[in-house]
Amino acid sequence: MSTVVDAAAAPAAATQPPAGVLAYYPGCSLHGTEPEYDESLRAVVEALGIAVAEIPDWNCCGASSAHTTDHLLSVALPARNLALAEAAGFDRVLAPCAACYNRLAAARVAVAEDAGIREQLPDILGRPFANSVEVLSIVNLLREATADIAQRAAAPRPTPNPLVGVKLAAYYGCLLVRPPELSGGDDPEQPMFMDEVIGACGAEAVDWNMKVECCGGAFSVSRTSSVLRMGRAIIEDARRQGAEALVVACPLCHTNLDLRQKAMESRGEPRMPVLFITQVVGLALGLSPETLGLKRHFIATEPLLADMSVRATQRVADEKKAADEKAAKAAARAAKETAAKAAKAEAAAGEAAPAEAAPNAGGDV
Amino acid sequence: MTSSSTITLATEIEGAIGINPATCYQCGKCSAGCPMAFESDLRPHQVMRRVTSGPRERALQDESIWLCLTCETCSARCPNGCDPAGVIDALREIAIESGIAVMPRTVRAFHKSFLEQIRANGRLHEVGLVVGYKLRSGALMNDVTNAPGLLSRGKLGIMPDKIKGVAEVRRIFDKCGVTL
Helix, strand or coil: CCCCHHHHHHCCCCCCCCCEEEEEEEHHHHHHCCCHHHHHHHHHHCCCCCCCCECCCCCCCCCCHHHHHHHHHHHHHHHHHHHHHHHHCCCCCEEEHHHHHHHHHHHEEEEEEEHHHHHHHHHHHCCCCCCEEEEEHHHHHHHHHHHHHHHHCCCCCCCCCCCCCCEEEECCCCCCCHHHHHHHCCCCCCCCCHHHHHHHCCCCEECCCCCCCCCCCCHHHHHHHHHHHHHHHHHHHHHHCCCCEEEECHHHHHHHHHHHHHHCCCCCCCCCCCCEEEHHHHCCCCCCCCCCCCCCCCCCCCCHHHHHHHHHHHHHHHHHHHHHHEEEEEHHHHHHHHHHHHHHHHHHHHHCCCCCCCCCCCCCC | CCHHHHHHHHHHHHHHHCCCHHHHCCCCHHHHHCCCCHHCCCCCHHHHHHHHCCCHHHHHCHHHHCCCCCCHHHHHHHCCCCCCCHHHHHHHHHHCCCCCCCCCCCHHHHHHHHHHHHHCCCCCHHHHHHHHHHHHHCCCCCCCHHHHHHCCCCCCCCCCCCCCCHHHHHHHHHCCCCCC
């Protein structure tokens, strides 16, 4: 495990960050409508001993509005952030928002592949740019830490891991897996990296059909009806496959599935909580729901958390009972074996020396 | 029969994204996976067809290209590497440059308000976005009931989060020739 460095203490404007520190690009949503993703991410990376430092003076990546309007703008806006990270001496940038990750990573590819853009950029940005910074999604990062997470999730502790046996649906959506070149080598149709992280946490990732379907993304405000239709289909499939909550790694997916869920018809079904992957990992590491921002959601997480806690306590009690019973059975078996051995020894002793009474023939009884 | 102007559009797109839309063999796999297919007049494979046949304006002025979510499902699944999402990106850009884009009012209002926020502050300010959107779209009551819930959960900043390098961001918009 790497050394814990206080991310907040890392100097934001340093020319050379300490080795191993990741540049952090929170993006607008994590500073705005989805602060719990930022909170839970910071808590989890600290717990895992991964140091992050926010890119000084970062700007919006342009999201789908720039992508939809102008290709050059959609490359140049994220490129300024990569240039800032580069100037600050970072070699990797963490972009937890799937949309930001997609735009930053796509800009990196566009600059690498298009000589015209590469030549224009220093003038457009008004700063030098060598395109030297690698872009990581939160899932790439957590995947690197999977073994550590699994070990700590399974370690004995005063409050048991609430996630064991809990069924979760890993929802990837679009931007983590498409275009396929940006999916980090995983299958864009049947990605597993988030399922693996969920498994490392002790929970059960369900098999389901909608993991890479679109949630409606940027139409949340301008075409809400489309977003409700897509979200309903996603939630219904997750429920059919037995999921107790959805797990996302994108603030836009979260808004569309959490904030907008109450506007979807639920046919009397209970609402489905939508958790960030960082919140799931945080629970597995024993962090509190408050620290992880689990109280900020529109679909209340409290009923699920309470149920998980009851089941975890029950599981621990059952495991203890089972262990006690096993121990008792083993003791009874041992006693029986010893008694049998004694009887056999007694009989043998009686045969060998029939004339002698042998009250202590067993010896070890 | 192919008119010279349609060749220009396909060639123009090939110049922009390096893929000739005429290589599409109309299998329809893109449309099968498109989440907006049955809300759009034209499904992705029909957009691909229209780019290579018929008048240029007909391809550029269809509203369907603005109902694309850029989810990239079509391009990820295209068996012939035709990149319908890239073609649609290029169509939108050419339509804007030609001044003939036919955007649904709400979609135009959203993108304009969004980019305006970035140009003004360097970052998105949700309150500013929503106010700008409402004024442009006329959807005044949309999402009003969500405001108290967002505020009580600490999810709405009243003041914009303005960056120091906002002049650099404006320079980017100007150098890219994007006017709002």
